[in-house]
Amino acid sequence: MAKNKWIPIIAATVLVVAIGASVYAYMQQQSAGSVSINGTTYSAKELMNLGSERAVEEFSGAALDELMVRAGVPAPEGKEYTFIAADGYQKTVTWENMQNGILTPDLMSAFSDLAKAFRVKDVIEIKVE
Amino acid sequence: MKKAKLFAGILVFGSLWGFAECIIGSALRTMDLPAGAIMTGIFAFGLMLLSRLLFKTKGMQLGMGVVAGLLRFFNPFGTCHICSAIAIMAEGLAFELMWMGLSTDSEEMSSLVMKTSMGVITSYGVYVIGYIVTQILTPLFSTAGFHISDLLPFLPQILASGLLAAVIGGVVSPLVFLLKEFDIQKVKNSVYYPVTLAVSVICWAVVIAI
Numbered sequence: 001m002a003k004n005k006w007i008p009i010i011a012a013t014v015l016v017v018a019i020g021a022s023v024y025a026y027m028q029q030q031s032a033g034s035v036s037i038n039g040t041t042y043s044a045k046e047l048m049n050l051g052s053e054r055a056v057e058e059f060s061g062a063a064l065d066e067l068m069v070r071a072g073v074p075a076p077e078g079k080e081y082t083f084i085a086a087d088g089y090q091k092t093v094t095w096e097n098m099q100n101g102i103l104t105p106d107l108m109s110a111f112s113d114l115a116k117a118f119r120v121k122d123v124i125e126i127k128v129e
Numbered sequence: 130m131k132k133a134k135l136f137a138g139i140l141v142f143g144s145l146w147g148f149a150e151c152i153i154g155s156a157l158r159t160m161d162l163p164a165g166a167i168m169t170g171i172f173a174f175g176l177m178l179l180s181r182l183l184f185k186t187k188g189m190q191l192g193m194g195v196v197a198g199l200l201r202f203f204n205p206f207g208t209c210h211i212c213s214a215i216a217i218m219a220e221g222l223a224f225e226l227m228w229m230g231l232s233t234d235s236e237e238m239s240s241l242v243m244k245t246s247m248g249v250i251t252s253y254g255v256y257v258i259g260y261i262v263t264q265i266l267t268p269l270f271s272t273a274g275f276h277i278s279d280l281l282p283f284l285p286q287i288l289a290s291g292l293l294a295a296v297i298g299g300v301v302s303p304l305v306f307l308l309k310e311f312d313i314q315k316v317k318n319s320v321y322y323p324v325t326l327a328v329s330v331i332c333w334a335v336v337i338a339i
Contacts, residue, residue: 003230004237011246011299014253018295021288028285082279089283091268092276115212117267 025087032086032107032122037071044107054102056110061102064109068098073128082127083109083120091118134321138313139189141325142180143196144332146172150197150217151204151336163293169220169256170297174248177224177255178305182233183313187225194221204336212266216259223258227251233309244303252298256291 034041042050050070051062068076082092093101093111097118101111109120149172157164177190198214198221227250237243261280264287268275313321 002237004240004243007250008242008246011249014250014295015292018253018288018292021285022292025285025289082276088286090279091273092279093273097273114271114273115267117263118271118273 028088030086030124032124035103035107035123036125037067038073038126038128040071042071044105047103047107048105051103056100056102056112059102059104059108059110061104061108061110064098064101064103065095067103068126068128076128080129082125082129083118083123084125084127085120086122086124089120091120093118134313134318135184135186135189137322137325138180138184139192140196140329142176142189143193144200144329146176146193147197147200147204147217148332148336149176150201150213152339163290165260166256166290166293166297169259170252170294171301173217173220173259174224174252174255174294174298175301175305177221178248178251178302179308181228182305182309183311185233187229190224190228191218191221194218194224197221200333200336203333212263212270215266216263219262220255220259223255224251227254238306241303244306245299248298248300248302249295250298252301253291253295256294257287260287260291 034043035047036042047067048062051064051066053060054063064081065076068079068081073079076098077095080092080094081098082090084090091109093114097111097114100113101109103109103123107121107123109118109123111118150168153172154164154168157167177193180189180193195218198217201217202210202214204210228247231238231247238247264280264283265275268279
């Protein structure tokens with residue numbers, strides 16, 4: 001088949017894939033506002049009261065390592081923590097990173113020792129493994 | 130084409146791309162606009178296609194990616210410079226691969242449908258590849274490490290967010306093709322070299338100084 005036939009077909013397929021992915025992503029979107037940690041769900045206000053305040057660059061929020069201890073995570077030092085956002089974005093960090101991290105009042109993670117890509121917005125779950 | 134003229138072209142187009150990524154991209158992010166899709170559709174794809182049309186030389190866009198990536202690397206703002214720099218270079222490589230078997234002078238590329246289609250495919254491909262490369266490299270260069278389980282559930286979002294880049298690419302491509310008739314060979318050396326050098330120097334100076 002000539003290029004002027006299959007290239008438009010590929011372009012149309014690309015658009016269909018992108019639109020399909022948009023619909024799928026929209027359907028998978030979950031509502032933010034609370035965070036599940038170790039099987040228990042906390043509101044933003046509860047989380048801010050749970051950990052002491054820490055600053056990371058221009059942000060301040062609850063210290064993540066303290067949050068994990070007070071949320072009852074057993075032996076938190078050897079665990080990995082996955083921050084899952086309402087839109088499906090997720091990032092996994094170590095305990096060392098947690099000791100340099102915060103959860104802001106609008107439920108965004110921020111770490112002084114990690115790149116901006118680790119700023120997970122609208123966190124709905126912190127999975128402990 | 131003289132090699133010196135080609136290298137000057139790579140330098141100036143790569144510098145403009147890197148300048149756009151660092152300065153305009155940052156401004157768009159500050160305004161909470163979809164910077165990645167806009168940058169890829171207009172600047173990355175637009176500049177790579179324009180250079181391909183003007184210089185008609187394969188491999189040039191990869192060179193542009195290297196220059197733009199280096200400029201991004203030296204930009205004092207932002208995090209994980211090496212990751213962003215490699216991602217930009219990967220975008221240049223992606224363009225080369227997608228245009229490998231195509232001649233911009235061919236009869237096939239004369240129709241609006243073909244120009245728009247290649248704009249959609251290339252802009253989307255460059256965006257998605259750049260996004261995925263960044264998602265892999267940034268954790269890899271951090272103490273947290275890369276986890277494939279972080280990337281896979283987010284792939285639908287990446288594929289979805291590329292829709293805007295695809296649409297922009299489909300619009301930009303026919304517009305860039307309007308400049309195809311401009312003959313870069315006819316530009317006098319006494320004008321070409323000082324202008325390309327001056328533009329490149331300004332791009333680098335602004336990015337490094339700001």
